[in-house]
Amino acid sequence: MKDTDRQPEIRVLPMPSDTNASGDIFGGWLMSQVDIAGSIAAHRHVGGRVVTVAVNEFVFIKPVFVGDLVSIYASIENVGKTSIRISLDIEAERERGKNDAIKVAKAVLTYVAVDANREPHKIPIKPE
Ligand SMILES: CC(C)(COP(=O)(O)OP(=O)(O)OC[C@H]1O[C@@H](n2cnc3c(N)ncnc32)[C@H](O)[C@@H]1OP(=O)(O)O)[C@@H](O)C(=O)NCCC(=O)NCCS
Numbered sequence: 001m002k003d004t005d006r007q008p009e010i011r012v013l014p015m016p017s018d019t020n021a022s023g024d025i026f027g028g029w030l031m032s033q034v035d036i037a038g039s040i041a042a043h044r045h046v047g048g049r050v051v052t053v054a055v056n057e058f059v060f061i062k063p064v065f066v067g068d069l070v071s072i073y074a075s076i077e078n079v080g081k082t083s084i085r086i087s088l089d090i091e092a093e094r095e096r097g098k099n100d101a102i103k104v105a106k107a108v109l110t111y112v113a114v115d116a117n118r119e120p121h122k123i124p125i126k127p128e
Contacts, residue, residue, distance in 0.1 A: 008071035009037035009088075016066050025064035030090065031055070034072055034107050038086040041074035042111035045084060046123050050111040053083065057108040064104050068092040071101065077108060082120035085110045 010033065018029040035052055042050040064070060070092050077085040090105040115121045 006073055008091075009040050009074040011069060011071045013069060014064060014066055019066060023066075025066065025068075027060055030060070030064060030070070030105060031058060031107075033070065034058070034088050034090060034105070035109060037072035037074055038088055038107075038109040039111060041076065041086050042084045042113075045076060045079070045126070046111075046113040049114050049116075050084070051114050051118070052109060053112045054110040055107065056085065056110055058105070059107070060105050062092070062102060062104045064092050065094070068094055068104075069096050070104070079123055081122055083110050083112050084123060 012033055014025045014029065018025050020026040035055075039050055039052065070090065073089045073091070075087050077087040079085075086109050088107045088109065089103060090107070091101040092104045093099075093101045112120050113123050
């Protein structure tokens with residue numbers, strides 16, 4: 001697959017209300033978007049409800065600014081009995097249409113498949 005064929009789990013535009021006291025995008029806002037993107041990928045694989053159990057890694061590499069187009073790419077790192085670890089790459093385009101996306105953060109989050117009682121349940125094995 002060509003790099004340009006990659007599809008992000010989500011794309012989002014940070015707004016002025018998402019900034020910290022210095023005017024840059026608040027890290028907590030980005031963490032929340034990453035959690036949403038990871039949960040979408042985990043839910044798709046598990047085929048049902050998931051909850052976030054751990055943020056294993058979160059690295060802010062470059063600042064994010066109002067108006068950047070933020071794309072979050074997800075890939076499955078590991079599937080356990082009831083848990084699934086998702087690796088996420090976060091890129092920002094400062095000037096849209098210029099193909100100038102830069103990596104602004106990376107993260108690894110773990111989700112657990114849960115039933116209607118919020119208890120962990122086994123993730124079905126998917127055929128290759
Ligand atoms: C997620 C939750 C259901 C797990 O319940 P639990 O009784 O601790 O379940 P277990 O100990 O059987 O662990 C379930 C799986 O999670 C994994 N896990 C538990 N804690 C973990 C951690 N800190 N880091 C990574 N994986 C973890 C276990 O290894 C296990 O994986 P496996 O089945 O693939 O081997 C429970 O902790 C919970 O409800 N947490 C709150 C979730 C939530 O509200 N998230 C949103 C926060 S706003």
